[in-house]
Amino acid sequence: MSMRVVVLGATRGMGREVARRLAERGDHLVLLGRKQEDLDAAQADLEGRGAAEVVTRVFDLADADAFEPAIDAAASALGTLDAVVVTASLFGTQEDLEADLGVTAQLLDVNFTKTILFCEVARTRLMEMGGGSLVVFSSVAGDRGRRSNGLYSATKAGLSHYLEALDHRFHDQGLHTLCVKPGFIRTGMTEGLDEPPFTGEPDEVSRLVVAAMDRKAPMVYAPRIWQLVMLVISFLPRFVMRRVGF
Amino acid sequence: MAASDTVPAVTLHAGTALRGWGGLGVPGREAQGEDLRALTEGVPTLSRGMGRSYGDASLPPPGVTAVVGTRRANRVISFDPDTGLLVAEAGLSLREIVDVFLPRGFFPPVSPGTWFVTLGGAVASDIHGKNHHVAGTFGAHVQWVVMRVASGDIVRCSRTEHPELFLATLGGMGLTGHVLEVAVTLQNVSSPWIWREAMKVPTFDALLDGLETSSDWEQTVAWIDTLATGRSFGRGVLMRGRWARPWEAPAHFPPAGIEPVVPFNAPSFLLNDWTVKAFNELYYHKQVFRNVVGPVTPRGWFTPLDAVHHWYRAYGRAGFTQHQSVIPRSAGREAVRTYCETLAAHGGTGFLCVIKDCGAEGDGLLSFPEPGMSVALDLPNTPDTPALVDLLNEMTIERGGRIYLTKDTFTRREHFEAMEAARLPRFRAVRDTWDPTHRIKSAMSVRLFGDEP
Ligand SMILES: Cc1cc2nc3c(=O)[nH]c(=O)nc-3n(C[C@H](O)[C@H](O)[C@H](O)COP(=O)(O)OP(=O)(O)OC[C@H]3O[C@@H](n4cnc5c(N)ncnc54)[C@H](O)[C@@H]3O)c2cc1C
């Protein structure tokens, strides 16, 4: 049966690929994004790929006042909501963030506070409508504090915690929470960075995410190998991490 | 014609970050992105799709370290199911087109032996497939393209708007500008399955006869066992197919199938005559012991090698190249036979020798196919490979034929110019009009077109 899904982040990267997988199986979609022009192009792409219905709405995750109206509008456009997918977030290298507290404040605010506030609005609405899936992109970076990306990864660590707790708290009341932990993926976010081993493609991530949505998994690493990588890393003693400059 | 003593201007290495499909390349990186207009804003040197061209066509010239990587600029812009017209960004791959549109009854009008090819790459090489004798090249189905040209302008060109630029771009190996968008008419197919007949042929003549008498089949190709010499020279398999009629096709949609990966570079001792012989024997005998008639998945029919991702690694670190030339019909059968015999004698270790009868020449100024026999053979790179390529090129020139640039690594400029004496001036004139200082160039254009490095 086709689903009715809100996607925040469908204009680029992994969100674009997730929206495509949903479109290709005939789902109904509401896309939230910052620029109407980008949303229009995403809509044409998804319609060309077979989406049953695509509605767009300009939306900025930095603007908390917009959250309730956007979710309300999405619900009324589609009649009901089965899932809300959030891939939007900001990124900055540790060096760039350390050099500018203003930029850091913005990243901490959008990636943590605003994302969680948006999740609160979305999950409340999903539960009012009888339950559904809240699918949020965190990161493997949130699993362990590293010297190279502490500020960004702190927001993801907090987000992962929140999502795990949400799952425990509302699981019985029909809310399915899926915390997605991508490894290093080739997208605009990582363009120009040095690629580590096991670098993945957004397309393979999207397939894993949609499969995890369908089986109502609470967490998914993508590509899968990152689950193993992070298992190893989670057991690395601090002195080893320090010695290898991790 | 005697080979001159100079070594071809190839400066490729194994293990570099940017590589052709044959495994050799240059240092550098792909500047990838989802927005081709932004990526090509300052008119970078070259665009590159999925890097399935074998040699240096998709590599930057010396001194340039970045090429535009188009593969993530892959949005569908529109699709009209009434006409089959697909408009999409240049990085959309044939594989995605098949995944998205075959369930709706549409298929790329021309399919090469791999679907890991972008629309931009399909245009730039003006690719051909098993249906060349009836459908022509990919370019025949392209209605227009949108390009970033050397001046920085974005222009739309077609057979009626800037026709010279359009025709130079079909098969122009990326040298006329960056293709941003492609409009191509997809083929409406009768089912998602192929009806296929494969049969063993004992001699070279029987093989050529088989291709000719099968020309009413939409798809034909033959495969020669290059290790069979003497009396059994030319034994091989003839394959012909067409889209299955609905009642011939299995009721279910073709399964996606598994994709094993060749995980590491095979040590070169694995690739000796014995392994190749074993491969050919197995493949050949598979045809002998099974009467292969019936439906087959498009994947199995068109792209048997995509199942083995990165199968090229089986050739080891030194990599490989391919020699593909077309021997015009006017040269006669004997010319094809002697050419293939030379291939078999010198290139005996190649895995695949593919032979295909080409139909009418397309309108792309440098498109490869012309009426005649196309012969392609993989050649593992050894110190002798450039000399072998020289020999094959001289035989091709003698026969009035030409080579397929997208497969080429070692051809010399003088050989290329001899093959293309008639067509090059027009291509050069168009290129000089749109890009007088040759801002857009590649490692290949330095090697073959005489661009300043
Ligand atoms: C296993 C295998 C089987 C094959 N079988 C066939 C076959 O049956 N028939 C056939 O015709 N070919 C065949 N090919 C060759 C392949 O179809 C071509 O090399 C094709 O051009 C590769 O597309 P790509 O996207 O990988 O382009 P690349 O290899 O990345 O680039 C090829 C050329 O296209 C140019 N280019 C790419 N994108 C753009 C753009 N957006 N704008 C301007 N220029 C651009 C590049 O500069 C380069 O000159 C085969 C290749 C393989 C590996």
Ligand SMILES: NC(=O)c1ccc[n+]([C@@H]2O[C@H](COP(=O)([O-])OP(=O)(O)OC[C@H]3O[C@@H](n4cnc5c(N)ncnc54)[C@H](OP(=O)(O)O)[C@@H]3O)[C@@H](O)[C@H]2O)c1
């Ligand atoms: N790429 C990786 O290696 C990687 C690894 C681990 C985790 N992640 C996480 O995975 C998620 C997706 O990453 P990605 O690589 O796909 O990113 P991306 O390519 O940069 O795409 C980000 C998407 O989010 C949208 N967005 C950003 N800020 C927004 C805002 N304030 N309001 C509304 N929309 C906004 C962007 O829309 P616009 O078009 O408006 O910019 C874009 O569609 C992110 O949460 C990221 O942190 C990524």
